[in-house]
Amino acid sequence: MLQTIAKPPLTIRLCQPRGFCAGVDRAIQIVVLALKKYGAPVYVRHEIVHNRYVVEGLQNLGAVFIEELNEIPDEHHDAPVVFSAHGVPKSVPADAVARNLFYLDATCPLVSKVHKQAMRHQRKGRHVLLIGHAGHPEVIGTMGQLDEGAVTLIETEADVRNFTPADPAALGFVTQTTLSVEDTAGILKALQEKFPAMEAPAAESICYATTNRQDAVKETAPGSDLYLVVGAPNSSNSRRLVEVAERAGAKMSLLVQRASEIPWNDIGGIATLGLSAGASAPEIIVDEIINAFRERFEVNVELAITATETEEFPVMRVLRDVELTPADMAFVNGNG
Known part of the structure; x- marks a missing residue:
């Protein structure tokens, strides 16, 4: 008779808010809407957001990622080009105008x-x-x-x-x-x-989403045996979350892009896991990581709600006549 081995218990402290912010949501939506309205290819200068899952998903829909505008072939100069959520120097739209390109600026407001x-x-x-x-x-x-x-x-x-x-x-x-x-x-x-005479900006520069995600990590890090932040190595806000978790009391804090990157042999016996996601990390990867832990542990998820985000940033007027399907919206929201 086979004996079932009991899984060790694990409490996952899941941060809310986490993952996509309004600026990321808007930027991804702009690329999807442009593809639906104008067809492929739609060129995107730099990664629209710092997340390979999102970038590869958009590539599968027909987006082409470039670093400079001169990479757009002459035969595609009538195709739209989208500027990433991170913003661009003013020389970039000037270059687009000089090249007679149609551009959509997805810079976060x-x-x-x-x-x-x-x-x-x-x-x-x-x-x-x-x-x-x-x-x-x-x-x-x-x-x-x-x-x-x-x-x-x-x-x-x-x-x-x-x-x-x-x-x-x-x-x-x-x-x-x-x-x-x-x-x-x-x-x-x-x-x-x-420099006591130095002038401050008219409003806080660090965005609400960055502050909210850091606050949630501070709340859940103390007593965590391991803290995982879902995000890309080139995502500034994700790397900062790892640092915040360490300073706030997590015994170990790691940045992972997918469940496959979790170093199972190194994390040892853990009883409490903190889990958050950077502002460009889709929720579907958070679910993937929770499921990976469920395979190895008897998981109890505790939702730690520290703020409620209601911000929405509208897309530019030229794209507002395009309707997204439920599947489109699932991808835009990080669930597909």
């Missing part, structure tokens, strides 16, 4: 707000300090809104100590939207102490 804040500082005669990470598409896009030399990137408190402005009384700052609140606070404190 909250990133566009940071662009406007930076430009407002410049109009007021201030040198702009951008707190962010070098090389991130959002940082490149924000710096590219202003003239060369008008923005200084500040990544660390050491950068603050080493920065000497032409006029300490004429400074203004903005931040990348996806930063850790704690890291930004430390840099900002150092800036304010060194």
Whole structure:
């Protein structure tokens, strides 16, 4: 007679909110709507959001991802090109116009707000300090809104100590939207102490979704034997969630893109798992990971609700006459 081996118990603390934010939802929706309205191919400059599952899903629908506009073949110059949710330097739409391309700008409205804040500082005669990470598409896009030399990137408190402005009384700052609140606070404190006349942006730069997801992780990390964040290695907000979990008390914190990346042999005997997802990670992968744990553990899922998000960002007017099927909406919402 075969004896059934009991699975060890596991409590999963599942964060809510998690996963797609309104800006990501809008960007994916723009690509899907463009494909339905104009047909394939629809070109997308850079990954529309930092998630391979989403990118590959859109490729299967007919999207073609490029890094520069000169990659669009001459015979497809009448095809739409979509700019990613991270935003682009102002030189990119200017290049599209020069090439007579039809473009759709899927920049997150909250990133566009940071662009406007930076430009407002410049109009007021201030040198702009951008707190962010070098090389991130959002940082490149924000710096590219202003003239060369008008923005200084500040990544660390050491950068603050080493920065000497032409006029300490004429400074203004903005931040990348996806930063850790704690890291930004430390840099900002150092800036304010060194440059007390520095002007703040008209509104908070770190977006609501980043803050909400970090708050949820802080709530669920203490006492967690393992904390998993679903997200891509090039997703800034996802990497920050891993750091937040470690600082908040998780014994171990890891970033995974799919269930196949979970290092089962390394995680040992765990009783409590924290689980969240970055703003560009679809819910279908969260479900996949929970099911992977169900195969190995007797799972009890505890939903940790720390905020309710109701934000919705409408797509541009030219796409509002297109209707999405339930299958389309499932993909846009990360469930398909």
